[in-house]
Amino acid sequence: MSVPVNRPAGSTDGLTILPVRGIGEITTGTSLAAVVHDALAGADLALAPGDVVVITSKVVSKALGLHGDPSIERADLVLTESVRVVAERRTSTGHTRVVEAKAGPVMAGAGIDSSNADDDVRLLLPHDPDAEAGRIHGELSSLVGHGDFAVVLSDTSGRSWRGGLTDFALGCHGISPLEDLRGLADTHGHDLAVTVRNVADEVAAAADLVKGKLDRVPVAIVRGLDARFLDPQAAGARTLVRSGPTDWFALGRAEAVRDALGVAAGTPLSQQVGIESVHPEPLEDRVHRAWAVAVAPDETSQDAGLDGAGTDWTVVCADPYALGRCAARFEVALAGERLVADLTPVTDGVRVRIGDSRH
Structure with a gap:
């Protein structure tokens, strides 16, 4: 679902990105909603209407107990967690594969992660990240007394033709992931023909600037996003995945x-x-x-x-x-x-x- 636009994009008065500190180690069965609620209270913060809660998918996997079978080789585990293989290369330590993960995105290694986890633990991504975002939103709504906020589950991935890594929206609830600007006039009066803005990924990447990879801050609040992006009925992040005829690069x-x-x-x-x-x-x-x-x-x-x-x-x-x-x-x-x-x-x-x- 794309958000309808009736005024120029970027008209917000500005964004504030707040790290949510004080979240300890997450283990199987932990209520992430309760942990986030307690951490916000400890920092004297409250969820305001229109806030977006961005949660690193790793802690979701930990709370759900999504651990890969240690008896299975990592390369085989990647294939188990994949819909299809896009590209594969031999490395000095085995094989690396770019795949369409069962979680949705096309990414290296199906998103299986061992960083910030015990040595023998390989964390798997949830197969339905949008559903997990919705579940967390529902539980957190009960604790804070309102549901006028959105939840984005973020993960990290590389991008074709670009160096480095960035965070993206693996799953989301309550936010329109896309803003379709096609047909609107630019500042010179020319109609935009192809511009569809990925709002969910922009929010996830912005939140990572205060979460980081080394500081163990798995949650951030993005505040000030224009209200037109908040929609409790919006489609999830699965709609961001290009597949079929729209995927020009289905294979390496x-x-x-x-x-x-x-x-x-x-x-x-x-x-x-x-x-x-x-x-x-x-x-x-x-x-x-x-x-x-x-x-x-x-x-x-x-x-x-x-x-x-x-x-x-x-x-x-x-x-x-x-x-x-x-x-x-x-x-x-x-x-x-x-x-x-x-x-x-x-x-x-x-x-x-x-x-x-x-x-």
């Missing part, structure tokens, strides 16, 4: 190529043929991985072979049809490795000369 560069060749990310076959590393790799390792991607899922390529070294290789196969098919698949797989191939028919097969792509 290598993953899109491999998927087209029958090697889906996050599958045992992907592990079998090898996953690209975040570190520089020898050319021959990349070539052999491309070959494995080309032939592993393709029955017609099982009798084909690859000979050569460096930048000069030959695809061989007795069956002319299988030879052509395998050579073509190999060329595509090499493109997934950022390698370009020049294919030339020779007497005993197809010669493949390889060079680095400019991309």
